[in-house]
Structures are given as C-alpha cells and as structure tokens.
Amino acid sequence: MNAIIFSAIFGVVMMFSGVFFSSKQLIRNLAIGLMAALLVLNAAELQGYGLFDINLNNMLHFTSFGLVFNCIAFAATFIYLLLSARDIEQVGVNLAEYFALIFFILCGVGIATSFNSLLMLFLAIEIISIPLYILTGSDKRNLKSNEASLKYFLMGAFSTGIMLMGIALIYGATGTFSLDAIATATKGFETLLTGGLLLLLIAMSFKVSAAPFHFWTPDVYDGAPTVFTSFMATIVKAAIFAAFIKLFEKAYLPSVASWKAALTFIIVATLFIGNITAVFQQSVKRMLAYSSIAQAGFMLFALFGYSDFGKEGILLYAAAYSAATIGIFAILLKMSDYTFDGYNGLAKREPVLAFVNTIFLLSLAGIPLTAGFFAKYYMLVAAVKSGASLWLVIFAVLCAAVSVYYYFRVIQAMYFKTATTEDVTTAPVTINFKVILIVLAAIIVLLGLFPHWLFTKVYF
C-alpha cells in the first residue's frame, strides 16, 4: 500500500514542482530524492511497517513476492534516474511532468504486483499504459516520436478493448472479478470462461510484446525518445510480467494443462521472431527492441513452468534484465551514432564504458558468472520441472546461442574495430556516471554469483 499511495502523491508533487521551481537541477534532484524515499517506504512495508491499514475488500493483496518485485522495480528506476535524469532534460521542456509520469507509472506497477481482482488488473495496466503513450510522444517536434506515440496508443487501446471483453466474458462465466473466486468458480460456462481467458491471454501477450502480438514493439521502441525506451523496455515490461504471472497463477490454474499448447506456441514464436529478427538489425536501438522481445520469450517460461522456482526465476530475470538493459541504454544515449558502427573503437576512447557495456551484454546473452545466466537457468529448470517437453528447452537454448551473435557484434565493434570517421563521438560523461555504471555491473556479477540473496525476503 505504501508504494501505491506514495508513488501517486510523489507524482503529484513532481507535477507541481514544475510549477513552483524553475531550476532543472532542483527538479531533477527532487525526483531522485523522492524515488529513494519511495524505495525506502516500500522496503519498510516489506519489513512489516505498512503505514496504511485500509479495507480493500480483497481487491489488492500484498504478498512478499509483489513487494520484492516492487523493490526491484523501484531500485531499477532509482538507478535509471541517477544515470539518465540529465538525458530526460534533453527530451523537451516539460521536465517535471516527465518525472511525474514516471511516478504515476510506478503507481501502476505497485497495483500490477498486488492486484487480486480483474478490475484492479485493468486499472494497473491502464495506469501504466496511458503515461507511456505520452512519454513516447514527448519529443513533440520529432515526427517519428509522434508516429510511435499514435501507433502505440491505437494498438494499446485496441488491446485494452480485447482485455475488457475478456474480463467481461470471465465475469459472465463466474459472476466475479476476484481472482480467488475465479480459480474456484463452479464450472458450467466453460466456453464463456475459456473465451474470456483467451482474450485476456491475447491482451496480456500484447502488453508484454510476445509474438505474434509484438508488431508495435520495434516501431514504438525505436520512435520513442531513447531515454524513455529504456524505461519502457525494462521496468514496465517486467511489471506487466509480474501481473501476468499472478494472473496465471490464479485464474488459469484450474485449467492450466489446456493452456500449455497456446503458451508453447507463444513462447516458440516469441523466441524465434525476436532472436532471428534481431540478427538483421543495423541500429543498436532497434536491435535492443527485438532483443527485448526475445527476452520476453524467456520470461514467458515462468508462466509455463509455474512454480516457486519459476517465481524466483522471474524475480531474478526482472532484476538482471532491467539492470543490464538500463545500463546499455544509458551508454547508448551517450553515442552520437546508434548503429553498430557507432560503437567502433569505444574501448580506446572510453575503456570503462566499453568494459561495463560488455558485462551488460554478456548478462543479456546469458553467459555464466553474470546474473543473466542464472536467470535463464532458473527459467529453464522451472520449465523442465513442470514437465515441459525437452525440445522446447533445447529450442530456447539454441535461441540463446543465436542471441550471442548480435550481442557480441557490439562487443566486437567496441574492442576489435577502430572508428573510421572522425564524427563518431561519445558525449562527455561524468565520473559519477561511470561510478554508477560500475556499481550496476558489480550488482550483475554479484547476482550471477549469489542469486539467492534476492529471494531471502520472498519466503520470510
């Protein structure tokens, strides 16, 4: 509850900070300070110090899983703000509003990790989506940004419509919005319920950009201002996965066996399309968009092999993927040229940046000693334990091998190629920026060595 209420309040505070303060520095620091406060408040609730005791009629249900997830999302946002707050200033004039929208999205994240009713799920998805439409189009003078925003909005509205229809059908079949009641509902309207769940599955797949509902992703991620792409591709996507897994755990559980086929299809399609298409990209930003689709394919394994192992896996995956992607985007923002060639000779110019970037990329590719390895490992083990066919797991490993190709292209460009033209430059970076990146890389390596400390809180 702390997270939801305070993120909303902080969002309003940020909104008004733009009215009262003119100093960008002040607004930026306020946002970072509030973000830290939000993280602390959420951690406090995890320790049992919830500040609110409100009768929610069981519409929200705060579990340690959700709270740990909030912690990961808020910590990632905190690091994101530390790294990229200056770049947010470059996007447009409404600096305070951008921060306010980020806080509002985090409010949605708080609901997405704790909903216990389909109505709340709908609210969470909408609270997350609507600010994103605005952020995508925040580069108002840029036609690509406008196009991306409009595309995202139309497609998002469409998928929300599908979701509502699904919820309506489920309500028709069970007479309730509550997840618990749906799980135990007396059957009798199987067709209605199955139709509703199918529509819901489609809508959620759309929101996490799983194939074949991924078409909006590359254009939107490419068109949005890079600094917001970073936020969208990491924290938001992970949060919707958290909602997805909770939904699956409750609503789909009674008939989980019959959903395996549909899920298998989605996973295979997502992994295949994401990885193969990423290979052919010339722009790193676009490559990352496809890579995010590919990573979504792995995260879907958590649904497939739903178990405590899968739950741990999704936490680790969210943390590893968010940390690495935020880092890569933060470095990408400093490049003048977003193609692979732009990275040529980075190791000579900025050895520290090139080194941490390598760690992030290795983590995304799932190389051992990084968090990404254990994340993928947990996912696949969960799938095997739940009795998945072996060929699916092998297919996933093969796809991970393909992903190594395009991640290593960046590393190759950084270390083994020299910049051919003079105008390939990197924006100057501060020492703080480097320190934060090193900390981030250290976290990834530590998580790769001791993944367990992330879960200690989930069970106690």
Next chain:
Amino acid sequence: MLLAIDWLLLLEKLVLIVIIVSVSLVIAMYETYAERKIAAFMQDRRGPNRAGPFGLLQPLADGGKLFFKEEIIPNTSNKFLFILGPCLAMMTAMMTSAVIPWGGTVAVFGRSVSLQIADINIGILFVFGVVSMGVYGIMIGGWASNNKFSLLAALRGASQMISYELAMGLSLIALLMMTGSLRLSVIVDQQMTSGVWNVVYQPLGFLIFLVCAFAECNRTPFDLPEAENELNFGYHQEYSSMKLGFYLFAEYINMFISSVIMATLYFGGYDIPFVNEAALIAKGNNWIQWIGPLVLIIKVGFFIFLFMWVRWTIPRFRYDQLMNLGWKKLIPLALLNMVLTGALVLWLKK
C-alpha cells in the same frame, strides 16, 4: 396484455404534453414581443405597435412570415448536418419541460391529474442532460454551414456553454445537499411545507446559478456566439426560413425553461407565498391548486424580465473575461459554497 396499460393515464399525459409545449411556444413568441417592448421602453421608444392593439399580434406576424421564406442551404455546406442542427436545438428545448412540476394535483372530470409530465427520481439530472445536448445544436449548425463566421461563433458558443455548465453543476450540489433528492417535485414540496424558499439558505448558490443560466442561454452579457459586430449574425448566419426560426425559438424557450428551473429550485416553484396550501386543501378548497401554476408563471415572468433588463443594461464581456469569470471565479466560488454548506448543515444537525 396491452389492455393492462392505463390508457386514460396516457391520454391525460398526452394532453398535458400538448398543452405545456404549446404554452411554452406561445410564451417564447411573446418573449420576443416583450423583449422589443422592454427595449423600446428603456430606450424611450414605442416598440412594435402596428399589428393589433399595442402591437400584440406582432409575434404571430413574425412567426407566420418564417413559413413563407425561402429555404437556403449553401452549396458548400453538409446538407444533412445543416438540417439536423436546428432540429436538435429545437428538440432539446422542447424536452426539458417534461420533468418540471407545473403544479400540484388538480381534479379534471373526476380524475386527479398531476401537473407534472414525468415525475422521475433524477429530475434535475435529466434537465442537465438535455440542456447539455443543446450544445450540439449550435456546434453542428455552425460547423455544417461551412462559413468562417458561423464556425467561430459555434466554437465560442460551445466552449462557453460547457465552461459554465461546470459552475452550474457545482452550484447546484449545495442545494441538493439540503434537499437530499434530485426529484423536482420533492424539492418544491419541501419548500411548500417549510414555507421558506431555498434562496434564503442558498443565496450564493442562486447567484452563481443565475449567472450560469445567463451564459447557458447565450444572453447578454454572455452573448458572444451572436456578437453581431464581430461575427455578423453568429452561428445561424447561413440559416433562413423555419430553420432560423427554430434556433431563435429554441433560444427563447431555453430562456423560459431556465427561468422555470430557477423559480422551481430556489423560489418555491408553484408555492403561493404566505399561504398554507396544505391546510386549505385539507378544508376542501381544491381550487387553490389551479392558482399554483399561475403563481409559477408570475415568478417566471419576473425572471424573464430580469433577462431582458440585464440585456439592455450591461455591455458584453470580452471572450477572455468570460472564460476567466467562468473558470477562475465561479468554479472556486461554487466549490466554496458547497463545502461551507456541507459543514454548516452537519454542524447545525449536531
């Protein structure tokens, strides 16, 4: 099965509807006469005096003339919408009278007949709903004309009406807190039993409502959609014949209806001041129920006179002044009125 419907009741309602709509049309016609006479009086002229005694037949002549005028639909306009605009305006004007209690229950041919067409439990919300449809008439007409003056006037009119609708809705909430009902008949009944009109408790609310009613009816000082010296003739610039007549009629009917609403909500409706109707009816004096509607008409007459008085007294606002008044003054004031009323009522109840 169909026989189960009370056909007499339906017939009675139909007659009532025909009477009330006709009365409001006649009143609208004579409002134009009154406007010209009052203007003449204030400007030391005679006003219309040729058609009939004191020019009393003038509105009939004006109305009749509209039938024989040529219909012109500009060839660049959207034909369907061009015709739909005035029809919508007229229809919304004709629909509001449905929920207003024009009087108590009277005896006709041995039947007790309620002088309210439909006594629905969301009465005032219905009025709001229908009134806000009125903006479509203006907007569609102005846009379909495909004339720059019309479009500008329609835009102005639409944003003015929606802006003042906010303050109007807010000012009414304080009143509803006191009555606890949205039914107009209940609101009138309460004022009749207590003998104190709502305006005594809600002077500020009434004032805000009055100002907003002026703006909603596009009357001076808020008649920007029809500001002749900047916009020629306003949103109905391209209209002629009865389509123009509908716009003008709708405007005067709206003025009449908003006067009725104000009289009903704040001035006791058909309550006869200083007379205890309930006691008289108990003694068998049922004729008193026939006086009620007349009293209501007198109250309404006062408001209509006020509309015209203001028109010939106060100059027009500038557009930014109009918007500032609506958004930055009336809305906070109405909110304050609401909160104060709530606190006071709860405090006194203790």
Next chain:
Amino acid sequence: MNWIFLQVKNPITDVSSAGSYLPIAIQLIFAVLFIAAMMGLTHWLGPKRNTADKLENFASGIESHGDARQPMAIKYFLVAILFVLFDVEVIFFYPYAVNFRQLGWEGFFAVLMFVGFFLAGFFYIIKKGALNWED
C-alpha cells in the same frame, strides 16, 4: 410481451420504476413529429428560386476565400478536454450530495479529500496556463 412498465401497479406515477419515463418518451415522439411537420410545412410553403449567388457562403458581401474546413485554435479543444475531466468529477459529487446527511462527518471529510484532488488539478491547469486566452 412483458413490458417493464406493466409490472408495477401504477407504473407511470411510481418514481422508482422505469415506467415513469414513459411520458418522456411520448414527449420525445411528440417533439420529433412537431419538428418534422414544421420543417415539411416550410419546405412546402416557401418559394424555391435558387441562384448561384444565393447558395454561396455569406461573407458580408465580399467574395469568400476558402472555406471553414481549416484548423482552429487549440484552446477551444483544450477547454473541451478539460470540461470532460472536470464534468466527470462534478458528477461524482451528485450521489454524495443526495446521501449527504446519512454519511455525516465521515463522508464529509472523504469528500473534502476529493475536493482537494479537484482543486489540485484545477490549480495545476491554471498555473500551467491552459486557460489563458490572452496569449
């Protein structure tokens, strides 16, 4: 045929039944018929001598340039959007106003909070200059 308004004994006078809306439907039909009749009548009675000049848009006698299908000031649009926002909030007050006495002080404080949100949004749009008409 089980009409809703037949289920209550005297549906038209019972305010809580849908039948109480029946007279409104009658009035609507009456209004539509009246308007249609009037439009038809004037169409039939009026002269029809159209000329090209008559059918042109009126621009105070000078030749009109272009038409009115062009972008309009964004401010009107802004007012419309803000109206939608605030009107929804105003509508939320209505159910409260009707049940105000039963809810007592507790309800009053809850609504004060809502008024606070309302004012926060209101204050924000004013400070942002969304309602400034004199550029």
